[in-house]
Amino acid sequence: MAVSRSSHLDSLLPALSEAYGPPGRETGIRAALKRALKGAGLVREDALGNLHLHIAGKGPRLLLTAHMDAPGLIVTRVDPSGLARVSILGQTSAVDWVGATVTLDGTARGVVGWDRPKDPKETREIEPEALYLETGLRQRQAPKRIEVGTVGALLDRAERLGELWHGGNLDNRAGCAAILAAVRGTRGIRSDLHVVFSAQSDLGARGAATSAFGIDPDVAVVLDVAFVGESRGPGDIALGKGPCLGLKEEGYLPHPAALALVKRAAKAARVPHQWLIRESGGSDARAVRASRSGVPTALVAIPARRPGGPRVLIHASDLEETVKLLRGIVTTPYTGEKGSR
Amino acid sequence: MNGNGAPRFQEGILEAISNAPGVSGGEEAVRAILTEVARERVDSLEVDPMGSLVARIEPATRPRGAGKPRGARRAGRGPHVMLCAHMDEVGLMVTAVEKEGRLRFRRVGGIDPRILPGQAFRIGPRAVPGVIGALPPHLVPRADRDKVTLAEDLYLDIGAGSREEAEEQVSVGEYAVFDTTYEGWGTTRKGKAFDDRAGCAVLASLIQRRPPVPVTAVWSVQEEVGLRGAAAAARRVGPDLAIVLEGTASGEAPGSPPEEQYPFMGRGPALTIQDRSLMAHARLLDSIQTTAKRHRVPTQWKRPGVGGTDAGRIAISGAGVPSAVVSVVCRYIHAPAAYLDVRDAQRAVTLIWHTLETLRKEWP
Numbered sequence: 001m002a003v004s005r006s007s008h009l010d011s012l013l014p015a016l017s018e019a020y021g022p023p024g025r026e027t028g029i030r031a032a033l034k035r036a037l038k039g040a041g042l043v044r045e046d047a048l049g050n051l052h053l054h055i056a057g058k059g060p061r062l063l064l065t066a067h068m069d070a071p072g073l074i075v076t077r078v079d080p081s082g083l084a085r086v087s088i089l090g091q092t093s094a095v096d097w098v099g100a101t102v103t104l105d106g107t108a109r110g111v112v113g114w115d116r117p118k119d120p121k122e123t124r125e126i127e128p129e130a131l132y133l134e135t136g137l138r139q140r141q142a143p144k145r146i147e148v149g150t151v152g153a154l155l156d157r158a159e160r161l162g163e164l165w166h167g168g169n170l171d172n173r174a175g176c177a178a179i180l181a182a183v184r185g186t187r188g189i190r191s192d193l194h195v196v197f198s199a200q201s202d203l204g205a206r207g208a209a210t211s212a213f214g215i216d217p218d219v220a221v222v223l224d225v226a227f228v229g230e231s232r233g234p235g236d237i238a239l240g241k242g243p244c245l246g247l248k249e250e251g252y253l254p255h256p257a258a259l260a261l262v263k264r265a266a267k268a269a270r271v272p273h274q275w276l277i278r279e280s281g282g283s284d285a286r287a288v289r290a291s292r293s294g295v296p297t298a299l300v301a302i303p304a305r306r307p308g309g310p311r312v313l314i315h316a317s318d319l320e321e322t323v324k325l326l327r328g329i330v331t332t333p334y335t336g337e338k339g340s341r
Numbered sequence: 342m343n344g345n346g347a348p349r350f351q352e353g354i355l356e357a358i359s360n361a362p363g364v365s366g367g368e369e370a371v372r373a374i375l376t377e378v379a380r381e382r383v384d385s386l387e388v389d390p391m392g393s394l395v396a397r398i399e400p401a402t403r404p405r406g407a408g409k410p411r412g413a414r415r416a417g418r419g420p421h422v423m424l425c426a427h428m429d430e431v432g433l434m435v436t437a438v439e440k441e442g443r444l445r446f447r448r449v450g451g452i453d454p455r456i457l458p459g460q461a462f463r464i465g466p467r468a469v470p471g472v473i474g475a476l477p478p479h480l481v482p483r484a485d486r487d488k489v490t491l492a493e494d495l496y497l498d499i500g501a502g503s504r505e506e507a508e509e510q511v512s513v514g515e516y517a518v519f520d521t522t523y524e525g526w527g528t529t530r531k532g533k534a535f536d537d538r539a540g541c542a543v544l545a546s547l548i549q550r551r552p553p554v555p556v557t558a559v560w561s562v563q564e565e566v567g568l569r570g571a572a573a574a575a576r577r578v579g580p581d582l583a584i585v586l587e588g589t590a591s592g593e594a595p596g597s598p599p600e601e602q603y604p605f606m607g608r609g610p611a612l613t614i615q616d617r618s619l620m621a622h623a624r625l626l627d628s629i630q631t632t633a634k635r636h637r638v639p640t641q642w643k644r645p646g647v648g649g650t651d652a653g654r655i656a657i658s659g660a661g662v663p664s665a666v667v668s669v670v671c672r673y674i675h676a677p678a679a680y681l682d683v684r685d686a687q688r689a690v691t692l693i694w695h696t697l698e699t700l701r702k703e704w705p
Binding site (some may be wrong): 048075076203 | 342391569582598600601603615620622623642644645646656657659660661662663
């Protein structure tokens with residue numbers, strides 16, 4: 001039922017988007033996902049902080065994974081003025097943090113500012129060293145309350161904006177929500193399904209590497225978001241045209257059989273799709289693909305746009321089509337491919 | 342210094358291995374010393390295919406049922422902990438011998454080329470003395486006096502007058518290390534390669550006694566050129582968790598704001614929260630901190646976001662290993678002579694020892 005499915009996402013996405021989960025400190029998002037996974041199967045957490053769901057079944061071992069971490073800020077010192085200086089944890093630029101509201105381990109909040117150039121005509125790029133956190137704590141109190149190493153995360157709840165979702169951390173909480181919606185209550189799963197919400201992706205796919213090693217899957221599908229402007233494919237990707245199928249990333253090419261599985265599922269479920277070709281950067285797909293002696297891997301990405309600042313936009317229909325596609329993937333038998341990997 | 346129940350830091354080991362050469366890929370001399378130090382104390386000792394020295398040491402008391410099948414964690418023994426320190430240091434490698442007898446070189450690991458001109462080195466297994474040529478001020482043209490020679494223009498001079506003469510002493514591919522001899526005064530110790538011979542000596546001191554949990558000590562190779570030895574060792578060892586012992590950079594720098602100048606030499610081991618390679622495992626870090634408080638070992642934070650250690654590679658080996666880093670804070674690492682405070686080395690031994698006790702009781 002399409003109605004219940006979208007209403008499902010309507011409550012899931014805002015809750016997941018505001019959960020605390022900077023790389024290596026994914027406590028809030030892990031707890032939120034655990035709650036959402038009650039009764040869905042066997043749930044466990046591993047040494048790196050990845051959250052695993054196992055829905056035991058017959059058939060090939062399928063790994064379906066989305067990273068749950070979102071970029072963070074780590075306090076490097078507190079100035080005598082009471083401002084906390086930070087460095088960025090993950091792959092975002094300083095400009096995307098300016099003006100953001102940040103939660104610090106749940107102990108305090110802060111607003112991100114930057115040292116403006118004295119000359120207002122100067123238009124230089126914002127360097128990470130120029131960022132600071134204004135916590136509103138008293139000057140003397142700040143150094144005591146905020147320790148070096150405290151990790152901040154964007155505090156922002158996604159909301160609907162016409163046909164779009166608008167909010168912080170949607171990279172990749174949108175992917176997490178899509179997986180939850182796709183696997184909860186789905187019948188006819190044709191694989192031994194391992195779902196991993198991976199940790200520390202933004203620090204270099206660390207959680208994906210170890211979870212793929214531990215699971216040793218027959219086939220894997222990585223779900224992430226991709227930004228408009230990133231693809232060098234047959235035209236750029238766009239919002240509202242369905243999920244993207246990854247054809248290339250830095251150090252990653254899909255496995256033909258895994259890609260065929262995704263394409264078959266898309267066709268059967270009548271999900272429109274677009275192609276993603278990234279010349280630089282990438283997702284967890286590379287680490288999963290290169291795990292052990294190689295894992296047939298495909299990449300699915302929800303198109304997103306970054307208008308500037310901490311929030312991102314995704315199209316509600318893309319999210320729903322992605323859920324349909326994922327449901328198709330877990331219910332389509334993986335036949336592998338004759339020949340080499 | 343009193344280690345309140347922990348083993349004593351063995352300064353003699355630090356002195357010996359600090360003086361020994363061991364540039365990344367050429368760690369034999371350091372490994373030989375550590376092998377001698379460890380041999381009588383451990384249950385097994387091997388050199389792995391990369392060249393890392395790997396020693397296994399069982400806990401003091403062997404509870405009944407110690408012969409249980411491998412793999413299953415045996416109750417009461419605590420987790421299998423990998424303690425790791427890298428043997429290699431930054432240095433130079435001779436890449437060419439020129440007609441005039443000068444040696445061209447490349448840097449191995451991160452050395453700031455600005456510190457090189459005029460430095461004395463020892464080259465190759467025969468420790469041939471050499472200096473990096475630098476003109477005396479009399480001969481430097483006025484216009485060049487504020488300039489630093491580019492790294493690629495530098496050369497090593499062993500006093501040879503021709504290629505033939507030079508090749509009798511050294512050959513291409515040999516390593517050069519800073520010509521620095523260990524010495525000390527007060528609690529200050531001076532020497533080369535404290536990154537990471539300090540960690541190596543802390544580790545060697547720890548295994549002088551049977552630890553509270555099963556420990557695999559790894560003295561790794563090729564850390565300075567990409568954390569290579571530890572990555573391979575971690576896969577072989579397959580520990581439940583890992584603590585990496587480092588000699589890390591002090592943040593004391595004249596001119597920068599005081600709140601930026603941490604960590605400090607002499608104020609206890611530095612704990613890593615995050616660096617370029619690692620997000621320290623939160624619960625393991627918490628165990629270390631709790632232990633430090635309980636045993637009154639002063640600790641400080643290493644500056645987040647900079648550097649990288651073997652722990653980064655160990656953490657993501659296999660299906661993942663909870664990992665943390667404990668460092669002795671040194672001034673002037675990756676340079677001819679570093680300083681450390683020998684009390685910090687003892688504190689690191691004390692902290693790790695008691696952390697192992699904590700882990701036996703509280704992990705997982």
